[in-house]
Amino acid sequence: MMKGLLVLTVLFVAIFGKETFEGDKVLRITAKNEVQLTLLKDLAEMEHLQLDVWMEPIDLSTPVDIRVPFTSLQTVKAFLETEDIPYSVMIMDLQVMLDEEKEQRLSAARATEPRTTDDYNYTNYHNGDEIYSFQDMLVAENPKLVSKIVIGQSYEGRPLNVLKFSTGGTNRRGIWINTGIHSREWITQASGTWFAKKIVTDYGHDATLTAILDNMDIFLEIVTNPDGYNYSHKTNRMWRKTRKPNPGSSCVGTDPNRNWDAGFGTAGSSGNPCDQTYRGPKAHSESEVKSIVDFVKSHGNLKAFIDIHSYSQRLMYPYGYTATPCNDQRELHDLARKAITGLASLYGTSFRYGSVMTTIYRASGISIDWSYNQGIKYSYTFELRDTGRYGFILPANQIIPTAKEAWLALMAIMEHTKDNTN
Amino acid sequence: MDGLLFSDLTVWSMDWTLLILLVVPTVVHGNPTVTVRTGSGPPVGSNQHPNSVPLSEDTQTTTEVREVVVEEVMMTGMLNPSHYPARRAATVVQHYLNTRYGSPYRWIFLSKVHSGSAEDVAEMRKYQLELTMQEIISNVSGQCSAELLFPGGEGQSAPQVQASCEGLLQSNTTAQEEAFYQQHRASNNMVSGNDIPDSYGHMEPNMKPFWHLGGVASSFIMLRESNESTLYNMAQVANFTQLETEKDQLRVNYHVLLHEMISQEIIHWKLLVTWSPEQGVQVLQTELQPKCHNCEAPPNTTN
Numbered sequence: 001m002m003k004g005l006l007v008l009t010v011l012f013v014a015i016f017g018k019e020t021f022e023g024d025k026v027l028r029i030t031a032k033n034e035v036q037l038t039l040l041k042d043l044a045e046m047e048h049l050q051l052d053v054w055m056e057p058i059d060l061s062t063p064v065d066i067r068v069p070f071t072s073l074q075t076v077k078a079f080l081e082t083e084d085i086p087y088s089v090m091i092m093d094l095q096v097m098l099d100e101e102k103e104q105r106l107s108a109a110r111a112t113e114p115r116t117t118d119d120y121n122y123t124n125y126h127n128g129d130e131i132y133s134f135q136d137m138l139v140a141e142n143p144k145l146v147s148k149i150v151i152g153q154s155y156e157g158r159p160l161n162v163l164k165f166s167t168g169g170t171n172r173r174g175i176w177i178n179t180g181i182h183s184r185e186w187i188t189q190a191s192g193t194w195f196a197k198k199i200v201t202d203y204g205h206d207a208t209l210t211a212i213l214d215n216m217d218i219f220l221e222i223v224t225n226p227d228g229y230n231y232s233h234k235t236n237r238m239w240r241k242t243r244k245p246n247p248g249s250s251c252v253g254t255d256p257n258r259n260w261d262a263g264f265g266t267a268g269s270s271g272n273p274c275d276q277t278y279r280g281p282k283a284h285s286e287s288e289v290k291s292i293v294d295f296v297k298s299h300g301n302l303k304a305f306i307d308i309h310s311y312s313q314r315l316m317y318p319y320g321y322t323a324t325p326c327n328d329q330r331e332l333h334d335l336a337r338k339a340i341t342g343l344a345s346l347y348g349t350s351f352r353y354g355s356v357m358t359t360i361y362r363a364s365g366i367s368i369d370w371s372y373n374q375g376i377k378y379s380y381t382f383e384l385r386d387t388g389r390y391g392f393i394l395p396a397n398q399i400i401p402t403a404k405e406a407w408l409a410l411m412a413i414m415e416h417t418k419d420n421t422n
Numbered sequence: 423m424d425g426l427l428f429s430d431l432t433v434w435s436m437d438w439t440l441l442i443l444l445v446v447p448t449v450v451h452g453n454p455t456v457t458v459r460t461g462s463g464p465p466v467g468s469n470q471h472p473n474s475v476p477l478s479e480d481t482q483t484t485t486e487v488r489e490v491v492v493e494e495v496m497m498t499g500m501l502n503p504s505h506y507p508a509r510r511a512a513t514v515v516q517h518y519l520n521t522r523y524g525s526p527y528r529w530i531f532l533s534k535v536h537s538g539s540a541e542d543v544a545e546m547r548k549y550q551l552e553l554t555m556q557e558i559i560s561n562v563s564g565q566c567s568a569e570l571l572f573p574g575g576e577g578q579s580a581p582q583v584q585a586s587c588e589g590l591l592q593s594n595t596t597a598q599e600e601a602f603y604q605q606h607r608a609s610n611n612m613v614s615g616n617d618i619p620d621s622y623g624h625m626e627p628n629m630k631p632f633w634h635l636g637g638v639a640s641s642f643i644m645l646r647e648s649n650e651s652t653l654y655n656m657a658q659v660a661n662f663t664q665l666e667t668e669k670d671q672l673r674v675n676y677h678v679l680l681h682e683m684i685s686q687e688i689i690h691w692k693l694l695v696t697w698s699p700e701q702g703v704q705v706l707q708t709e710l711q712p713k714c715h716n717c718e719a720p721p722n723t724t725n
Contacts, residue, residue: 125622186621237621238657238679238688255686274713276686312683350534358505361684388655389531389558391681395623 021094023070026054029080029087030063036085040064049075065090117141122194122403124396125186127233128158128226134193135161135222142200145213151221152291155244158226160291165199165218173421175212175304175414176296176376178221181256181288181367182240183228185310187384187394187402192222192308194403195410212414216303219295225256225288238392242286246273254280257307259289262369263321268362279365292367296374303421304378304413305371308406311391312360313351314383315340315409318372320356320363328377329355335416336380339409346405349385356381378417382406501538501549508538510653511549515568517645517654518583519555519590524638524703526602526631527595531558545574547650555590559634564590572650580646599699602631607667607698616661632662632674635703639695640678642705653683660690671696671704677711 031037040057043049049072055065068076080087091097114120117137126134139146145165152160166172179185179192199218202209212218223229227243241253251274258269261283265271269279284290296302317332319325326332336353344350356363360383368379385394385402394402501508509532516532524530536552549570556563568585606613618633619625625633636659644654657679665673673696680689690711696704 233621238681240686270685276688352504352509354504358502360506387531390619390623391655391657393619393621393623393658395619398623 021067021098023073024067024094025070025073025089026065026067026091026094027076027080027087028063028065028090029085031057031060031085033060036083039083040085043076043079051076067091067094117197117200120193120197122190122197123399125190125399126193128223128229131189131193131223132159132161135163135196138163138196138200145200145203146196149219149295151295152287154225154227154288155242155286156227156230158230160221160226160288161223162219162221162295163196165203165213165220167203167213169217171299171301172215172217173418174217174219174299174302175306175417176219176221176302176371177306177308177410178224178292178367179308180222180229181224181307182309183225183232184238184240184392185384186232186392187310187399188308189222189229190396190399191384191403191406192220194400195407196220196222198403198407208411208415212411212418215418216414218414219299219302221292224292227288228253228256240276241278242288244286246278246281249273251278254278254286256286256288257309257367258363258365259283259286260293260365260367260370262366262373263319263364266321266364268321268364277363283365289367293370296371296376302371302376304380304417305368305376306378306380306382306410306413307367308382308384310384310394311386311388312383313349313385313387314359315343315351315353316356316359316368316381316383318355318369318379320361320366321369323357323362325355326372332378332380335378335413338416339380339412342408342412343405346408347401349405351409377421378413380413382409498540498542501540503535503537506653507540507650508535508549508551510648510650511538511540511570512551512553512568513653513655514570514581514645514648515551515553515566515583515585516555517641517648518568518585519566519587520638520641521645521703523591524634524641525595525599525697525699526635526638527559527598528591528593529558529634529637530555530590532556533563543571547572547574555587557590557593560593560595562590562592564588564592566590581648583645596699603672603697603699606664606672607670609664609667612664612666614661614663615659618659618662633659635674635695635697636662636676636678638703639676639693639705640680640691642703643691643693643708644680651684655681655683657681657688668696671698671701 029040031040037057037060044051044053044057044066050069051072052067052069053064054067055063057064114134114137117134120134120137135148139148145167147164147166149162149164150159151162154160177192177195179188199209199213203213204210225242228239228241231243232239239253241255243253245252246254254273255269255277258277258279264283265279270277272278280286284293296305315336317326317329317336333354340351340353352359356366356368366381368381372379384406385398497505497507512532512535516530519530533554533556536554538549538551540547540549542548549568549572551568551570553566553568554563555566564587566585566587568583571582573579573581613632615629615632618629618636637656640656644656648654660677660679662674662676665675667673673694676693676695678691678693680691681687682689690713692709692711693705694707696706
C-alpha cells in the first residue's frame, strides 16, 4: 500500500518536475549512529543533488529511503561508501518499475471493463452484455460511420442489434453479415466483433474497403441469438438453438437455421422439439429469424447475405434443401474459390467449398436458401475454424487469426458484390 | 427420376462431369428422395425471381407437412473429394486409426481426402479412399490408403476398416508415454479433471494427455457408431477420474461429449478406459447417457 502511495507521489512529482525516472535508483540507507544520521540529513538538503527523500531520517531504527536521480548516483554512492554508511538498492530503475505497474493496471482494467474499443480485449470470448457494450462504444466513437439499429427482440426480450456501417446515401446497396445464429459457435460472435472494429479501422486507410463503403452499406448482426448465447455462458456451453419453449414438450428451443421459409418442413430438419435441428412450429416462428426477414424485406436493396457459423472450415452457397443447383452456381462457385484462396494466403488454413447440400449435408429452412430465393445472389455461409480438434470450444488465442483470415474471404465476396451489382 | 440423376451429376464441378461421363460409367441408384412440401418454396407465379428453383420442382402443393423418411441417393463410382460422402467415410478411417495407434501422445486427424470411390457389394457399401492423415501432437502427416465396408440392412454393426499409412507414425512418443505412465501408475493421487477443454478452449498442461486419451478412447465409440449418415467428433471431456491401476494398466473413467454433425446432437457417453505403453488404449465398457435433462429446463425454471 505504502509503495502505491509513494508511486503516486512520484507520479505527482513527475508532472511538475522531471518527466522521466530513467536510471534513477531508490536506495535504502541504514545509519549506524547519530553522526551518520546527521550526515544523511545534510545530504538530503543538498539541492544540487536533487535527492527525493521517500522516508525521512528520523531515528536509528528506521531506514532512510531516498530516490537518487541518475546524474547524482556516483556522488551519493561515493559519499555513502566513504562515510561507511550501509545502504542497499531498493529499486534498480524507477522508470522500469513504473512502466511495469502501468502495464499491469491497464491489463487489469482491460480484464474488468474496457472504456474504449481500443482497450477491448479481442483475444478472448465475451458475454452478450460485453458485446452489446462494445457495440455502443463503437457507435459512440464513430458516429459518422456506425449506427445501431434494433431490428427486434429475442424471445426473452433482449434487443436484436444490427450495426450499420454507412458513409451516406439513401438506401444504398447493402451487404448483410450475421454471426452467432447458433449460440455455441463462439468463434463467430468473437470474429464478428473483430470485423466491426476492422471496418472502422480500415475505412479511409484500406483502398478496397473504402471503395466498398463509399458505394454500399454493411449491416452486421453480431449476436444473432442472444438468448442462446447467454444460456451457453451460464448453463450449457453446447446450446445451439433459441430459448423459446415448445408447448407440450419439456424441450426448449428451435434451430434458428432451420426456421427460414425455404424448403421449410422438408428433409434436412427435424419435427421433434427435442432435436438440435428442430425447425419450429412454422417458418419464421422465431423472432430472431422473423426480425431479420422483416429487415431484409423492408430494406429491399441487399446484394449479399452472409451467415457465419463454425466449425469445419467451409464456405458454401445455396442450396441446402435441394440437390438442384442454384442458377448462379458457376459464379458463386468461382467466387468461393477466390475467397478461400485469399483466406488460405494468410496462414495456410484450408477451407472446402461448394453448395451446402453437396459439401456438408441436406439442410432445409436455412437462411441463405431463403435470402437467395429473395433475389440476394451473393448468399454464402461460412463454417470457421477448426476441423474438429477443438470444435466449438476453439481456444481464445485463435480468435484473431481466425477472424483475420475469414476477413480476407469476406473482402473478396464484398468486393465482387460491389463490382457486379447495381 | 432421370431429372434427379442429371442434377446429382451436375452438382459436381463442371470440369469433372464430362470426364466422368466419358470415362467412368456411373450408376446412381437408391431410392430417390421423396419430398413433400408445404408449398413454401420460392414464390410461384409472375413475380418469381429468376434465381429461384425452377418451377418443375415445385408443382406439388399440400397443406400438411408429412415426415417422410428420406434415403439419400448414394453416390457410387468416383467420389468428389470435397463432397460429404468421401469426407464422412474418411472420418471413419480417422477413428479406426486412433483405435489402433492412438495414445496420450498420439492423436490422429483427417487432413485431406485426395480421392475416393464407392460401390455396392452385396448388401454392403464399400469405399476406397486415398487420404492424408495428420498426427496432431507431433504435426507429422502421412499418406493412407483405406478400404471401408459399411454393413447394409437393419443391422447395427460397426463398419469394417482396413488402412495402411506411410510416414504417419514417425514421431517417437516412447519417452513421453513412458514418463506419463510411470508418473501415474503407482500414484497415490488419483488424477481427475473436468471440462477439458473449458468453455474458452483452455486446459492446464497436465490435463492435455488425458484429453488426448479421451479423444482416442472416444474413437472406439465413434467408429462403432458410424454409418454413411453420421460424422462424429469428440466435443469435450466432461470429466475423467483415474482409478487404481490394475494389471499394470492405467485405468480411467471418462464422461465425454460427442458431436454428431448431421443431427448436430451432443451425445453423452461414459467409458472405462485402460492404457499402458505396451497394451495401448482399450475401452472396457461404454454406456450411453440419456439426453442431458438439465440442459432442457422447463419454461418455469429460472436459469
